[in-house]
Amino acid sequence: MSLKSKSTTITILIHVLTWAVLGFVLFGYQPLTMNVELPYQFWIKQNLVFFMLVASFYLNSAILVPKYLLKNRTGVYFLIVIVLVISIYFLNSLIDNWFGMHQLMDAAFHKHGPPKHGEKRKFYDFAILFIMALVLGISTSITAIQKWQADIRLRETLEQDKISSELSFLKAQINPHFFFNTLNNIYALTHINADTSRKAIHQLSRMMRYVLYDTQHGTALLSQEIAFIKDYISLMELRLTDKVKVTLNSPAAVNDMTVAPMIFLPFVENAFKHGISATLPSEILISVDQNAETLELRVENSIYKDANPNLEENKGIGLTNTLRRLDLLYAEKYTLDINEDPEANTYKVHLTLNLS
Numbered sequence: 001m002s003l004k005s006k007s008t009t010i011t012i013l014i015h016v017l018t019w020a021v022l023g024f025v026l027f028g029y030q031p032l033t034m035n036v037e038l039p040y041q042f043w044i045k046q047n048l049v050f051f052m053l054v055a056s057f058y059l060n061s062a063i064l065v066p067k068y069l070l071k072n073r074t075g076v077y078f079l080i081v082i083v084l085v086i087s088i089y090f091l092n093s094l095i096d097n098w099f100g101m102h103q104l105m106d107a108a109f110h111k112h113g114p115p116k117h118g119e120k121r122k123f124y125d126f127a128i129l130f131i132m133a134l135v136l137g138i139s140t141s142i143t144a145i146q147k148w149q150a151d152i153r154l155r156e157t158l159e160q161d162k163i164s165s166e167l168s169f170l171k172a173q174i175n176p177h178f179f180f181n182t183l184n185n186i187y188a189l190t191h192i193n194a195d196t197s198r199k200a201i202h203q204l205s206r207m208m209r210y211v212l213y214d215t216q217h218g219t220a221l222l223s224q225e226i227a228f229i230k231d232y233i234s235l236m237e238l239r240l241t242d243k244v245k246v247t248l249n250s251p252a253a254v255n256d257m258t259v260a261p262m263i264f265l266p267f268v269e270n271a272f273k274h275g276i277s278a279t280l281p282s283e284i285l286i287s288v289d290q291n292a293e294t295l296e297l298r299v300e301n302s303i304y305k306d307a308n309p310n311l312e313e314n315k316g317i318g319l320t321n322t323l324r325r326l327d328l329l330y331a332e333k334y335t336l337d338i339n340e341d342p343e344a345n346t347y348k349v350h351l352t353l354n355l356s
Contacts, residue, residue: 011146018138022053022131041099048095052088053131057139059084065143085132092128179208185239196238203235215261222295223254226288229264233286236272244276249287257355259295260329264288266322267299267349275301275347293356299349303342330354 060081068077182204189197210228214220220228233248240246268286276282280302287298326334333354340347 011142014142018057019054022135023050045095045099049092049128052091053135056084056088056132057135060136060139061143065140066147069140070144070147081136085129085136088132089128179204182207182235185236189239192239200235200238203231207231207235211262218260219258220261221256222259222290223256225259225261225264226250226254228262229268229286229288232265232268240276241278243280244282244284246284247286249285249289251288251290255290257293257295259353259355260325263322263325263329263353264297264351266319267297267351270319270349271299271301271347275303277302293354295353295355297349297351297353301347303340303345303347326351 064077064080064084068074068080186197186200186204189200207228210220210224214224230248230250233246237246271284271286275284282302283300284302285298285300287296289296289298323336326336330353333356335350335352337350338348339350
């Protein structure tokens with residue numbers, strides 16, 4: 001059962017319970033406590049009172065509360081409610097006079113003792129005012145709660161739509177960014193080795209298939225994501241020299257769980273972009289570890305004077321969007337530590353995701 005259906009069912013049950021209790025008071029408890037034989041006019045009057053209470057309940061719920069109270073027109077609302085209560089009070093008195101209820105009730109009670117006309121009239125007057133206040137109070141409370149719940153559902157829907165739209169936009173930005181860089185690499189390879197560039201194009205087409213078709217639902221299997229990273233590294237290695245050492249450590253047996261597609265790529269891409277020297281020995285270490293529902297990515301690369309891997313100064317569109325995606329998809333379920341150590345000549349990224 002959906003949240004909306006559950007809320008509707010609860011609302012109906014509250015209405016049924018409210019009228020059942022009020023009906024018992026008007027047609028059961030009150031007559032039984034009188035312990036007298038009541039005239040038929042009394043039952044007609046009780047039905048009329050019940051009808052007026054139902055009408056006032058739904059008039060307040062459907063019109064007065066939404067149109068005035070919930071739109072900050074509190075003064076007008078309470079003025080109308082006071083007029084409504086006074087009107088029903090006088091209608092009740094008019095019905096009493098029309099049926100001669102006080103005389104009939106005095107006659108019924110006179111059989112069991114001396115008449116107490118004044119006390120009974122005061123009791124009925126107080127009772128109708130109390131019941132009216134109770135009915136309008138319940139009506140106002142139910143309507144206000146329903147409006148509050150509807151506002152919460154609307155905000156949640158809008159927030160989900162906003163997140164979905166933003167994630168689609170961010171992913172659309174990340175993909176062209178990645179492919180633009182990769183195509184530049186392949187273009188450079190065409191001037192060096194045609195066979196190698198053909199192999200690179202084949203690998204890129206396989207990666208594009210993953211991005212375009214395997215991630216349509218917004219999630220991917222961890223095994224697919226690791227395979228994608230392996231393909232990316234293999235593609236990058238085609239243009240690297242022997243001075244660059246790339247190490248990838250990943251679980252031998254992956255416990256497949258769903259992850260956000262290409263969530264690791266910007267960190268790996270950043271290492272290749274800023275951690276490789278054309279002339280000096282370079283090293284990139286990438287490690288993916290899985291422990292139950294916790295997933296960890298570690299990326300470590302060298303630092304060179306001609307590269308500035310500082311996240312705040314050189315984020316790039318890929319890293320910027322990845323940070324935003326992490327905030328949206330794994331809010332309070334991820335930690336990201338980035339450490340630049342000039343003395344050790346290393347730049348380290350440690351991402352931990354809770355996939356529960």
